[in-house]
Amino acid sequence: MGEILKNSSAFCLILTGMSGAGKTVALKNLEDFGFNCIDNLPVGLLDKFIELFMQSNQGERIALGIDSRNIQELDQLEEHLLFWEEEAQIRFQIVFLDARDEVLIQRFKETRRAHPLAKGGRIEAGIALERKKLAFLRKKADILIDTSKLLTRDLRQQLFSIFMEDKAYKNLQVSLVSFGFKYGIPEDLDLLFDVRFLPNPFYDSELRSHTGLEKGIQDFVMQDGKAEIFLKKLNDMLRFLIPLYIAEGKNQLVIGIACTGGKHRSVTICEKLYQSIKDLENIGLSLDHRDINK
Known part of the structure; x- marks a missing residue:
């Protein structure tokens, strides 16, 4: 490896994701924003590229786009990053862009x-393989951005805030997911709460077709006081846990709220929980009602 690497003050941004x-x-x-950007550089050329870049006196802000197109080389990437950290002392950050599977498919x-990676097959299969291959980068990411609900201009603003305005990025992405047990449990949950103990509007024929987004359903679910107590305890627990997760370096927390069908009770509690923790600092917060239309 070149001596320039071992004595460089380069800052390299690795932009990757789904x-x-x-x-x-x-x-x-x-x-x-002034970065010198290279997309899809072969992993085997990373060290040589940075060495040449530093010699050319072009500046020290480099952004490298790395994705799954060169899937065979991804295994080598961990070795390069380890060398950068332990020997070359190159400052780098990893930004990982993600989105929910259904959003990517759409x-x-x-x-x-x-x-x-679909190789003429189904998009879902390609996404599943890509998630597996990029898992180590997602885990190692300094900044995780969920673009599921972002417009192009929103993504630009987030990047501007991080790299131009130097604002503290809300690096713990908290995702609240309501769902019905009858449709299966999401595989990416970190915490799961079962709210089937609450009053169920399903058994009222006038309420059955409505959802937990509506005040009438929310009033029904909250009627006997148990939901209020549950929400207070859950709110207290999350306010205790979230700063600890941030200190640990966790970058995503997926919280599942489940009832039988995912239309009434879980939606109500998810909506109420969102309102109760949206003031927390240093987190990004999203809400997804997976089964509300089933």
Whole structure:
């Protein structure tokens, strides 16, 4: 390895993430912000590229786009990053762009693009393989951005805030997910709370077709006081846990709230919980009612 690497003060931003999550757009924004950007550089050339870059006197802000297109080389990437950390002393950050599977699928369908790992098969299979291959990068990421609900301009603003305004990024992404047990438990949950002990509007024929987004349903679920007590205890617990998760370096917390069908009780509690913790600092907060329309 070149001596320039071992004595460099380079700052390298590695931009990676799921196909369809917005990496191309993000890389273009970083270029607008003054980064020298290279997309899809072969992993085997990383060290040599940075050495040459430092010799060329072009500056010290580099953004490298790395994704699953060169899937065979991803295993080598961990070794390069370990060398950068322990020997070359290159300062780097990893930004990982992600989105929910259903959002990624919809984006591919809208653009009529093939997933790079689908190999002529289903988009879902390509996404599953990509998640597996990129798992180590997601775990190692300094900044995790969920683009599921972001417009292009929203993503640009987030990147601007982080790299141009130097604002503290809300790096713990807390996702509240309501769902019905009858449709299966999401695989990515960190915490799961069963609210089937609460009054069930399903058994009232006039309420059955409505959802927990409506005041009438919420009033029914909250009627006997148990829900209020539960929410207070849950709120207290999360306010205790979340700062500890942030200190630990955790970058995503997925909280599941479940009832039988995912339409009334779990939706109500998710909505109430969202309102009770949205003032917490240093987190991003999202809400997803998975089964509300089933």
